[in-house]
Amino acid sequence: MRGEQDLVRTLRTAAGQVERIDLAEGVAARRRGRRTRQRVRVALAAAAVVAIAGGTTVALSGEGRRAQPAVTATPSAPRFTSAAEVWPNAVAKMPTRNSEGMSIHPVTALSATEVLMLASPNGASWERAMRLEVYDTARKTARVLGEIPPVKKISVPVPQALPGPAVIAVDSRYIAWSARADNRPRMSFWIMPRAGGAARKVVEAAMVADAVALSGDSLVWSLAKGGVYRVPLTGGTPARLPGTDGLHLTAWPWAAGYEGRALVKNQNRVVNLETGQSFDVSVPKGARMLRCVSQWCVGELKNRVVVQRVDGSERKTLPSALRPYGPSEPLGDGDRFALVSVHDPDKNKPGVPLAVMYDLATGMMTGLGERIPGTEGRGVTRGVHWAAPSTTLFWDQDLRIRQQCEKGRCIPRASGGGKEYTLLNLAAVTR
Numbered sequence: 222m223r224g225e226q227d228l229v230r231t232l233r234t235a236a237g238q239v240e241r242i243d244l245a246e247g248v249a250a251r252r253r254g255r256r257t258r259q260r261v262r263v264a265l266a267a268a269a270v271v272a273i274a275g276g277t278t279v280a281l282s283g284e285g286r287r288a289q290p291a292v293t294a295t296p297s298a299p300r301f302t303s304a305a306e307v308w309p310n311a312v313a314k315m316p317t318r319n320s321e322g323m324s325i326h327p328v329t330a331l332s333a334t335e336v337l338m339l340a341s342p343n344g345a346s347w348e349r350a351m352r353l354e355v356y357d358t359a360r361k362t363a364r365v366l367g368e369i370p371p372v373k374k375i376s377v378p379v380p381q382a383l384p385g386p387a388v389i390a391v392d393s394r395y396i397a398w399s400a401r402a403d404n405r406p407r408m409s410f411w412i413m414p415r416a417g418g419a420a421r422k423v424v425e426a427a428m429v430a431d432a433v434a435l436s437g438d439s440l441v442w443s444l445a446k447g448g449v450y451r452v453p454l455t456g457g458t459p460a461r462l463p464g465t466d467g468l469h470l471t472a473w474p475w476a477a478g479y480e481g482r483a484l485v486k487n488q489n490r491v492v493n494l495e496t497g498q499s500f501d502v503s504v505p506k507g508a509r510m511l512r513c514v515s516q517w518c519v520g521e522l523k524n525r526v527v528v529q530r531v532d533g534s535e536r537k538t539l540p541s542a543l544r545p546y547g548p549s550e551p552l553g554d555g556d557r558f559a560l561v562s563v564h565d566p567d568k569n570k571p572g573v574p575l576a577v578m579y580d581l582a583t584g585m586m587t588g589l590g591e592r593i594p595g596t597e598g599r600g601v602t603r604g605v606h607w608a609a610p611s612t613t614l615f616w617d618q619d620l621r622i623r624q625q626c627e628k629g630r631c632i633p634r635a636s637g638g639g640k641e642y643t644l645l646n647l648a649a650v651t652r
Contacts, residue, residue: 301574301588304645308587311649313358314641317617320363325354326605327642328389330612331415333649334359337391339369339605351386353396353413358644366417369398388442388608390473391415392435395454397423398606399430399442410440412454424452426459432608434473436495443470449494468492471550472609475515484548487511487520491531503533510548514610517556517581521545526561528581539579543586546576550610552603553647557581560601560614569594575616576601578645589616590643596621612647 305312310333319325319340328337338354353366369386386398387408395412409425410433423440428450430442441451447467450459468476468490478490488511491500502518504511508527511520518529526543529536543561552558559579574588589601600620604611620638624631 301577301586303574303591304578304587304589307585308645308650310651311646313644313646315356315358315361315615315644316641317639319354323352325356325363326602327356327613327615327644328353328611329391329604329607330646330648331355331391333646336613336644336646337389337396337604338363339386339389358646364417366396366415367413367420369400369411370420386411386606388430388433389606390433390435390608395435397433397435397440399433401429410442410452412440423454423456424459426450428459432470434470434608436473441470441473441494443468443476449476462494465492465494470608471514477513481509485509488513488518491515500531502531503529505529505533505536510545512548512550514550514556517551517559519545519549519551519559519581526559526579528559528579543577543579546601549603551581552578552610552614553612553650555582556610558647560603563592565592568592568596576614578614589614589645590618593621596623614645614647615642617641618643 315327315336317324319338323340323342325338325340328339331337334357336356336358338356339351340354341351350368350371352368354363355366356363386400389396389398391397392415394415396415397410397412399408399410401408405427406429407425407427408430410423410430411420412423412435413420429445431445432443434441436451438454439451440454441449443449443465447465447469449462449465449468449470451462452459465476467478469479471477474493474495476492476494477488478492479486480489481487487502487504487508489502489504491502491513492498493515502511502513505522505527507522509521511518511527513519513531516531518531520527522538524544525541526539526545527536528539539559539561542564544564546560546562549560550556552560557580559581561577561579563573563575563577565573571594573592575590575592576588578587578589579585580587592600600622601614601616604613604615617638619640621636622633623636625634626632
């Protein structure tokens with residue numbers, strides 16, 4: 222995702238620190254009864270998938286895939302209303318540094334007014350600890366939850382070896398994260414009380430996690446190469462959930478299976494690790510980067526954004542002015558929103574938003590920020606280090622990103638910004 226990587230680099234420049242940004246909230250998706258839905262029909266799985274939920278072993282089953290539905294195209298001239306107008310209580314300003322001068326980045330929303338923050342010392346190093354804070358957007362105040370112990374010094378600068386957490390998860394009682402332990406493919410897993418306090422190491426294991434979740438009295442994670450593990454919060458030996466080969470956590474209790482090549486691969490399976498249900502995803506021919514959580518899917522089809530239900534129903538392509546924002550699962554409660562970018566080749570039109578939130582349920586399009594004419598538009602970040610689709614998006618409205626080209630090679634350069642973020646809290650979005 223070149224756009225995402227460019228954004229990371231420019232935000233680092235503006236904030237004056239090195240920070241790894243991962244995209245990813247471990248909140249269970251809830252079904253909404255807006256209308257009677259057609260039941261998903263899927264084929265019997267060739268092999269049963271077994272999950273451990275609450276200490277009980279259950280079988281994951283499914284039925285066969287439905288016929289490919291027709292794709293409905295939407296008009297090509299969308300209109301955008303700003304998020305501040307549509308959801309005034311969900312949009313807020315916040316500083317990029319705390320009272321001690323530490324750089325801070327939103328992780329995810331804890332409530333309609335509280336946002337979990339990751340604070341980093343200037344010039345973050347192996348020996349200096351990061352910490353977790355909560356910022357109250359209504360009171361404009363912050364409180365410290367606790368420190369994230371620094372990892373051991375690692376000589377190989379691989380992404381998983383950067384200081385601080387690799388991925389973070391939250392439930393009603395704890396905040397959990399994983400961190401690279403040393404030069405080997407080995408990670409440590411930690412928890413901290415959600416109300417704040419000392420961090421405690423749960424386990425250290427010879428594996429690299431790409432997502433973490435909390436499930437009752439257990440810590441759950443999936444591997445970068447696929448497969449789901451769990452361990453009691455009291456510690457012990459991690460146990461692989463039988464039958465989860467190739468599965469990756471999305472938002473607990475949901476996991477995904479994939480097929481295809483690297484970043485353009487499509488999700489082909491949705492699995493509920495608590496109930497044991499497994500569904501095939503109806504993937505349209507020619508689709509790329511199709512991503513789902515529990516209800517909706519978002520992807521690319523013939524350079525257009527395509528959205529649909531998991532079973533392929535209600536499929537439509539969005540206006541040609543909208544483009545995929547890289548591989549991105551639907552966001553918000555009930556997978557409600559798709560984050561998309563705006564195609565503006567000349568980059569000189571006024572009033573073009575940095576990104577657009579497309580409401581999968583209603584079709585409403587809401588603009589996030591406003592692009593400064595002559596600059597790049599990909600400036601919206603989904604919560605840093607978050608292990609699941611985050612309920613927080615943020616951007617620096619004053620940040621200017623321009624392509625600096627020399628000898629046929631262009632590199633994005635950042636200027637301005639670095640003082641405050643504009644934040645969209647999806648936990649405060651009302652229907």
